[in-house]
Amino acid sequence: MTDANRKAAYLILRDVESGSAYSNLAVNRRLRSCEAGSHAFVRELVYGVLRKQFLLDFNIARFLRAPKLKAPERCLLRMGFYQLAFMDSVADHAGVSATVDLAAGLIKGRQGFINAVLRNFVRDGKRILLPEEGGEEYRLSVKYSCSEDIVRLWLGAYGRAKTEEILENFQRPPAVAVRFNPLRGMTPQELGDQGFSVRESSLCPGAYVAKGSGLLDTQDYRNGRFSVQGEASQLAVRMLAPSPGDLLIDMCAAPGGKSCAAAELMAGRGRIIAWDLHPHRAALIEKEAARLGITIIEASARDSAMPDAELSGKADCVICDVPCSGLGTIGKNPEIKLRPLGDISELLETQRRLLDTAAGYVKPGGKLLYSSCTIDPAENEEQTDRFAAERTDFETVACRRIFPSEEGCDGFYICLLRRKNG
Numbered sequence: 001m002t003d004a005n006r007k008a009a010y011l012i013l014r015d016v017e018s019g020s021a022y023s024n025l026a027v028n029r030r031l032r033s034c035e036a037g038s039h040a041f042v043r044e045l046v047y048g049v050l051r052k053q054f055l056l057d058f059n060i061a062r063f064l065r066a067p068k069l070k071a072p073e074r075c076l077l078r079m080g081f082y083q084l085a086f087m088d089s090v091a092d093h094a095g096v097s098a099t100v101d102l103a104a105g106l107i108k109g110r111q112g113f114i115n116a117v118l119r120n121f122v123r124d125g126k127r128i129l130l131p132e133e134g135g136e137e138y139r140l141s142v143k144y145s146c147s148e149d150i151v152r153l154w155l156g157a158y159g160r161a162k163t164e165e166i167l168e169n170f171q172r173p174p175a176v177a178v179r180f181n182p183l184r185g186m187t188p189q190e191l192g193d194q195g196f197s198v199r200e201s202s203l204c205p206g207a208y209v210a211k212g213s214g215l216l217d218t219q220d221y222r223n224g225r226f227s228v229q230g231e232a233s234q235l236a237v238r239m240l241a242p243s244p245g246d247l248l249i250d251m252c253a254a255p256g257g258k259s260c261a262a263a264e265l266m267a268g269r270g271r272i273i274a275w276d277l278h279p280h281r282a283a284l285i286e287k288e289a290a291r292l293g294i295t296i297i298e299a300s301a302r303d304s305a306m307p308d309a310e311l312s313g314k315a316d317c318v319i320c321d322v323p324c325s326g327l328g329t330i331g332k333n334p335e336i337k338l339r340p341l342g343d344i345s346e347l348l349e350t351q352r353r354l355l356d357t358a359a360g361y362v363k364p365g366g367k368l369l370y371s372s373c374t375i376d377p378a379e380n381e382e383q384t385d386r387f388a389a390e391r392t393d394f395e396t397v398a399c400r401r402i403f404p405s406e407e408g409c410d411g412f413y414i415c416l417l418r419r420k421n422g
Contacts, residue, residue, distance in 0.1 A: 003098045008036040009045040010102060013075050016335050023050055023335050048086055049078045050334040051171055054145035056081050059128055063120045072107045080118045085126050092122050149341035157377050166403055174331035175209045175408030177201060177231045179261055183268055183293050186225035203409055204235035224292040229257045232402045232412030237261040239398060239416050240369045244269040246316035249361050251304040251354055254281035256288040258319050263294040275302040305353040307360055316366050320358040322351040324372040324379050328411025331404055351383055359391060368417040373410060375403060380413035393420050
């Protein structure tokens, strides 16, 4: 009989491998529609396989006469090896038999092959080996299941010790950070009273890290009394520090976290213009603002790289949170590290245009926030250094490069600039 939890995990992993969805979106979609009894088991298996995929493949290959596998076989063996080697809650016989049963329903005629490979792995002591040959980039790539492109980038930028620290921290599940809505008057204690573990963030004062299942199913969340937003993202808005009555422009605002956080700091007074390129994503901003009881956000679909002359020099604050490679979010989207980085020249040009356009909206004395959820210097420091050299009418107030932490914080970059008076 096919196990519903493992079948759900298999379908999610196939969705991700096909490139049709990010893992977090694939997990949420499948779990809403399947009969899996343990969502926690499914999540652990899916994210565990993705975080260790290259390492699993390296060890699976030790038990194959011919290295070529079809995608369904490869996926099932990854799941089986992960359960046997890394999930203490799964007994060896259950890990083998459940994977073989799943194979019987999905790839008929190949269950015997799957059974043989898994049993040979168990007889070998379920050893997970690392490559002894190959260069530093290859060995780190296998050990931490990260493309050699990304490993090479970080080795060049940060050196061996820092690169390994980054890769190690991305192996851990990300923390869930929350932001309490002062417009609705919720306190951390109230969430703690519902059985959640709540602690203040060590990175961002006023942000909190929450642990416990069903956080988004609570009545308080539905009533807009708190939001889920990463610690570094919250810190970016707090560094910007918008004031009540400000005119704020959010250039790439969907799904609305920074716009709504700014509105809360502004005590619901002022005006926030929030843009996104796609209408359906602009609608997400409106939906989130409505949930939180925020009325000062005007969301619309717009290509933010195209200047709006009517707003030139009028904004007190501008948020330019640029589209990026997303390398800081590997903790929650581990599939990013499995893919080659590729050519990002077009992405870099988009970031440059957005930053230059954003600057045109800032009035004298106003503030400009440039941020990204990547830890690629070309997308971060090199962009703001170029801007500072060209725009002498702006001064740099503060810059923060945030690396992924043991506590589960994302990698992030924040640069706060101010337009000079006169």
